[in-house]
Amino acid sequence: MESFSLILAIVVITALAFDFTNGFHDTANAMATTISTGAMKPKVAVAMSAVLNLVGAFLSIEVANTISKGLVDESGIQPEVIFAALVGAILWNLLTWLVGLPSSSSHALMGGLIGATIASAGMGAVHGDVLVTKVLIPAVAAPIVAGVAAMIGTRLTYKLGKHASEKATSKGYRAGQITSAGLVSLAHGTNDAQKTMGIITLALVAGGALAPDSDPPVWVILSAGVAIALGTYLGGWRIIRTMGKGLTDLQPQQGFAAQTSAATVILASSHLGFSLSTTHSVSGAVMGAGLGRKGGVVRWSTATRMFVAWGLTLPAAALVAALAEWVTAFGTWGTTVVAVFLVASSAAIWVVSRRGEVVDHTNVNGTDEPAGTAESAGSARTAETAEGAAAPSPAAAGPVTHDLAVTIPAQSDPAATPAAPAAAGASSSSATV
Numbered sequence: 001m002e003s004f005s006l007i008l009a010i011v012v013i014t015a016l017a018f019d020f021t022n023g024f025h026d027t028a029n030a031m032a033t034t035i036s037t038g039a040m041k042p043k044v045a046v047a048m049s050a051v052l053n054l055v056g057a058f059l060s061i062e063v064a065n066t067i068s069k070g071l072v073d074e075s076g077i078q079p080e081v082i083f084a085a086l087v088g089a090i091l092w093n094l095l096t097w098l099v100g101l102p103s104s105s106s107h108a109l110m111g112g113l114i115g116a117t118i119a120s121a122g123m124g125a126v127h128g129d130v131l132v133t134k135v136l137i138p139a140v141a142a143p144i145v146a147g148v149a150a151m152i153g154t155r156l157t158y159k160l161g162k163h164a165s166e167k168a169t170s171k172g173y174r175a176g177q178i179t180s181a182g183l184v185s186l187a188h189g190t191n192d193a194q195k196t197m198g199i200i201t202l203a204l205v206a207g208g209a210l211a212p213d214s215d216p217p218v219w220v221i222l223s224a225g226v227a228i229a230l231g232t233y234l235g236g237w238r239i240i241r242t243m244g245k246g247l248t249d250l251q252p253q254q255g256f257a258a259q260t261s262a263a264t265v266i267l268a269s270s271h272l273g274f275s276l277s278t279t280h281s282v283s284g285a286v287m288g289a290g291l292g293r294k295g296g297v298v299r300w301s302t303a304t305r306m307f308v309a310w311g312l313t314l315p316a317a318a319l320v321a322a323l324a325e326w327v328t329a330f331g332t333w334g335t336t337v338v339a340v341f342l343v344a345s346s347a348a349i350w351v352v353s354r355r356g357e358v359v360d361h362t363n364v365n366g367t368d369e370p371a372g373t374a375e376s377a378g379s380a381r382t383a384e385t386a387e388g389a390a391a392p393s394p395a396a397a398g399p400v401t402h403d404l405a406v407t408i409p410a411q412s413d414p415a416a417t418p419a420a421p422a423a424a425g426a427s428s429s430s431a432t433v
Contacts, residue, residue, distance in 0.1 A: 007335060008207040011079045012200055014086045014342075016227040019196035021093040022105040023053065023231020025239065026192060029102070029262070029282040030184040030232075032243035033255035033289075035364060039174040040181070042235070042361035049185040050233035056189020057225030060271070061197065061215055071110070071135070072117045073125040077206045080328040080335060081120045082199060087342050088112035088321030094349045096309055100238040100246070100359075103309040104277035108317040109195055110135050115318025119325040138269060139277055139310075143284025146265045150285040153257035154292025161253070173252035180259035185232075187266035188278050189225065196224040237359040243283065246302045248290030258282070258289035280310065 030052075031045040040048070089105070089112040096103040110131075117125050161169045197216040200223075204210040210217070216224075250258070262285040266278050283306060290298045324341075327334045357363075 011083045011203045019227035020231040023228040024234045024236040028239040028243040029278045032240045034181040037255045039177040046235040050229040052185035053189035054225045054229040056186040057193035059190045081116045082203045084116040084324035085112035085321045087324040088317040092317045100242045101309045104279045106277045107313040111314035111317030112321035115321035116325040119322040143280040146281045147284035147288030149261035150258045150288035151292035154289045157253045173256045176256040183263040193228045237364045254289035258285040261285045
């Protein structure tokens with residue numbers, strides 16, 4: 001019994017560690033656009049987000065029940081399986097954080113749980129209908145719905161405010177951004193914190209500490225809320241930079257539309273019990289807002305890398321979790337090996353992240369941009385011209401004679417044809433200026 005109690009305690013601690021990584025990995029979902037537009041200072045933004053994540057954790061348990069009761073067969077699960085699932089999820093979170101990609105912590109957890117369960121009890125222990133209807137379909141639908149809503153919202157806000165003072169509208173939308181960012185943080189707590197609650201509840205049921213079909217105890221809700229709030233306050237500054245500056249350049253109107261659209265989608269999914277990826281929702285909304293402004297662009301090189309990470313999340317986390325489950329099946333020493341591997345790998349990723357430029361709250365809005373920015377900027381200027389943007393006046397461009405002197409060299413080729421003496425004279429006089 002002592003050995004069993006120890007493994008159960010290890011599972012709970014590891015689940016809270018995952019919740020912590022979920023917090024700093026997903027801080028960008030709520031605060032990236034608010035920070036990038038200057039609506040809030042970075043440290044103030046993450047502090048507000050942390051508090052609201054904690055509050056949101058107490059608002060619903062529908063998603064927690066989806067994880068603990070619906071996705072896999074409780075009767076075929078042991079605490080070691082859940083531990084292996086968490087190992088896969090944590091390592092994927094840390095790797096994607098290291099490269100600054102906003103991948104889904106939710107899908108990392110789902111993938112880890114599915115992979116470990118299959119390795120332990122076979123395919124039959126995974127409820128495929130729940131996986132499709134409450135995980136996979138929302139994964140595809142959420143970014144599309146949020147993106148379309150944000151694009152329409154962005155166009156509407158610019159249309160309604162086109163005759164208003166730019167200074168006044170910017171101030172108003174910055175205030176709106178703060179409100180909508182708070183709503184996203186609250187929504188994140190109602191959705192993502194519950195996933196850890198569900199995992200801990202599943203472990204307690206598997207270990208015999210709770211009856212099957214039990215709801216999460218109050219101490220589980222509180223500990224999960226605190227863990228995700230602490231992670232949020234730490235701030236995943238690498239991902240905040242990618243989300244706020246790497247995907248597109250946002251103005252306050254766009255930030256407000258993106259966050260409001262994402263929050264609506266996330267809260268609706270939490271109410272329905274969908275294990276939705278808040279990262280997918282917010283990323284889709286940011287891209288939609290970028291496309292909603294005339295001349296705005298999405299940096300597709302960054303978006304493509306992000307899409308690839310999304311596609312790899314479930315299978316990669318599942319594979320790592322399945323391997324971890326295979327090792328833990330050897331007994332106590334196997335579980336010890338996996339635990340040591342997790343700690344060592346996490347420490348190694350942290351050390352690597354300290355090399356080179358360290359992204360934090362002081363430089364999260366830095367000017368360094370990902371590959372493809374120059375092409376996107378050029379596309380933006382082309383788009384603005386196509387939309388009727390005024391071309392620079394000749395006066396602004398400088399005297400014409402100066403341009404001629406720079407661009408037209410004096411003709412010294414004796415074979416040149418003096419077809420236009422007047423023009424040749426003009427060129428000669430320009431060359432002497």
